[in-house]
Amino acid sequence: MSIKRILIANRGEIALRIHRAAHEMGIETVAVHSTADADAMHVRLADHAICIGPPPAADSYLNHAAIISAAEISGCDAIHPGYGFLSENEKFAEIVEAHEIKWIGPKPEHIRTMGDKVAAKKTAGALGLPLVPGSAGAVSDLDEAKAVSAEIGYPVLVKAASGGGGRGMKVVPEESQLESLMSQAKSEAKSAFGDDTVYIEKYLGNPRHIEFQVFGDGEGNAIHLGERDCSLQRRHQKVLEEAPSPVLSPEERDRMGEVCAQAMRDMAYRGAGTIEFLWENGEFYFIEMNTRLQVEHPVTEMITGLDLVREQIRIAAGKPLSLTQDEVTFTGHAIECRINAEDPFTFAPSPGKVTAYHPAGGMHVRVDSGLYAGYSIPPHYDSMIAKLIVYGRSRDKCIMRLRRALEEMVIEGVKHSIPLHQELIKQDDVLSGDYSIKWLEEWLKEREA
Structure with missing residues (x-):
């Protein structure tokens, strides 16, 4: 069983990310887009592009019929939903499979179970995951x-x-x-x-947000790829993520990772998933499972060397996991900064035309973005326009490289959150890794005072 042409049911940096992985596997891509995204980079680079509607997401990127029609017209044998939009919509996943198109994602029943927080909590408890x-x-x-x-x-x-x-x-x-x-x-x-x-x-008083990346083949085999620390948040939205977590020992990682992997084996889970926990005083408490690729997946790729999108596509094609748990290794440290088109401190959206763009570069620096000079950021969608991901052999070296990369990166014409990240990595608590999910909002309040 093989996949020859993938329809990418998404936009922005994640659509470009999927396109690149597919092309490296010799697979053709079809970009779907709203009229607002006609000039987007993923649309320009895909082998084929189909307009599926006007700017509102409900009429384009969430339009089941338009996306299925585009897949059939273009002869796609698989659909990758990315994250957001239809990535955790079990009804759409069922429709895709009913049309004999491969769904590059988990089984619809697992999306349904984990999408309902009450059902997810019951399932997690039955699978042996620790609960709040x-x-x-x-x-x-x-x-x-x-x-x-x-x-x-x-x-x-x-x-x-x-x-x-x-x-x-x-x-x-x-x-x-x-x-x-x-x-x-x-x-x-x-x-x-x-x-x-x-x-x-x-209600936990001062927890961290720690999540484990898991992968299953749908046949009862599953592995974990370690954890990510996503505690720097504002209004429950992640701002900066790192892997591994500054607070976990290798023994804790192995123990909790195996608990997560075993839960996925018991479910016969298929594809990529992330099990999210609150962590406080050495204890983990399950909060939810995301049955999709995460925005922050690149930090896991940096420390494991595994291409997560490639692995998703392989599993959807019916192939086994490309490595066993014993073959998973964790090396060095990675940090991702989410860069949004918004005021760095008031967080007011700032769509508009990008007049100049220069991504950071150099050894172990990665920028996932669809930006280019002259591109107009539309006001209709999420404000994230880029992800800056850096790697270092140690956390300290990673932070030094991140500081340099943030100084080097240029985005002109719109306000953006790079200045926020430059301030964050100067703070003693961030440098030491001593922060919780409340830290960022408290720091912002003190800064305004």
Whole structure:
């Protein structure tokens, strides 16, 4: 079984990333694009390009019929969804497979299970993953919520069962505020996701966000590729990621990685996945699983030497994992900076024309971006325009190389977040690796004061 032509159902840097991996494997690519992305770099470089609609994502990149039609018209035998958009839409995955097109992603039933946070938590517990103390499932009324919260102890976190990004999520410091904040969480969840189902977890005071990259072949074989530390966040959005985590020992990595890999073997999971945890005082607590490629996958590639997109394509083609767990090695340190078209400190979006562009270069410096001088960044989509990834033999050497690369990189014509990253890597807590998921927002508040 082989794949000869892939439709890339995405845009921006990830579409270009998929195109490059495919071409290195001798596979043709088809770019789909909205009218706003007609001049995008991945559209220019793909073997074929098809316009699938106007700028709004609902009419283009989320349009099931348009994408399937484009795949059939262009003779594609596989679809890669990248991340975001339709990458975790089990209905679309089912439609793709019903049209006898290979879905470069997990089995639809696994996307469905892990996309529902209540079902995901139950499944994770059954698979032996450590859980945050909380409700066994959805909380239906206030009395049940009070009973659960009293048992696990305040503060608690009320969370939407569907969706993410901080919406439908409320911290409840004491019982007197439970009714009001639970109502707000349900209202937000209904508005954002069309589902007001919520559940309750113990609120951890100062945790880190640590995630494990896993891969399965769908036949019961699975490996882990170590962890990434994604604790530098603003409003639940990751800003800088690194691998390995500054706080884990090799023994902790091996132990927790094997727990994750075994869970994937038991599921007969297929393709790439990321199991996300909160980590505090040496303990891991499962929060969710992303059944797709992650934005931050390049740091894992840097320290393992494995091309994750290539591996996704191989598995979708029915081939076995390209290496065993014993063959996975971790060398050095990697850091990724997400570069967004926005004010570096107010975070106000800044779409517009790029008048000058010079990516950083040199040994062990990678820039994933579709930017070029003269390109107009559209206002319709996510503001991320580039990822700067650097590698060093040690964390200190990696940070020194990152400092140099940030100084070298030029993006003119729009505001961007490079100045934020330059400030971050001057901070003692970041340099020492002593930070939590709350650190960045607290630092920004102090900076404004």
